[in-house]
Amino acid sequence: MDDVIAMVNARMQRAIDSLREEFGTIRTGKASPSLVENIVINAYGGTQPLKVLELATIHAQDNNTLVIAPFDRSILAEIEKGISSANVGLNPIVDGDILRINLPPLTEERRSEFVKMVKQKAEGGKVSLRQARHEGMADLKRKAENEGISEDEVDRFEKEIQKLMEDFTKKIDLISEEKEKELMTL
Numbered sequence: 001m002d003d004v005i006a007m008v009n010a011r012m013q014r015a016i017d018s019l020r021e022e023f024g025t026i027r028t029g030k031a032s033p034s035l036v037e038n039i040v041i042n043a044y045g046g047t048q049p050l051k052v053l054e055l056a057t058i059h060a061q062d063n064n065t066l067v068i069a070p071f072d073r074s075i076l077a078e079i080e081k082g083i084s085s086a087n088v089g090l091n092p093i094v095d096g097d098i099l100r101i102n103l104p105p106l107t108e109e110r111r112s113e114f115v116k117m118v119k120q121k122a123e124g125g126k127v128s129l130r131q132a133r134h135e136g137m138a139d140l141k142r143k144a145e146n147e148g149i150s151e152d153e154v155d156r157f158e159k160e161i162q163k164l165m166e167d168f169t170k171k172i173d174l175i176s177e178e179k180e181k182e183l184m185t186l
Helices: 002-024 073-085 108-147 151-184
Strands: 040-043 046-049 056-062 065-070 092-095 098-102
Touching: 002 108, 002 151, 040 073, 065 073, 073 092, 073 098, 108 151
Parallel strands: none
Antiparallel strands: 040 046, 056 065, 065 098, 092 098
8 A cells, every 4th residue: 555655656746846847947037948958959850859869058148148059060050940939939049159049038917927827837737636646546445445455544545645635735836936936026
């Protein structure tokens, strides 16, 4: 039964990690490599996210400028095209052997849109948690039937799963509140 609890915990942790990664792609007014790391690039006959291909170094030159320095100059145009076509509101500029992305300051309206997006992604994370809880409860019941475990034990494990659910939900709320504060801070 402990393996069911461990599996539910792992699934819920993956949901939190995924949510953090998604929040990293939401612009907060500061340049961050996470804004472009997951953009898909067509290079060398395949398509992969920029960070997976390890095609370039990505760093923030300052709060408003991202610099992408490809290791192979021949794919500079592909990286530029991938970022432009990703429809994330970023416009790369070729500057010799590098790409520069200047981030304009966020307007109040745009910040509000991003806050809505944070709330939607947080709700998606909570849906993932509920799915993990549901699957865990089903596994628990199935295992209890097969191994003849008492109802008291099943109830105890169900309470443990519910406690995990509550703890991870609080984590999602905390993470989303932090992101919202970050977005609304000028």
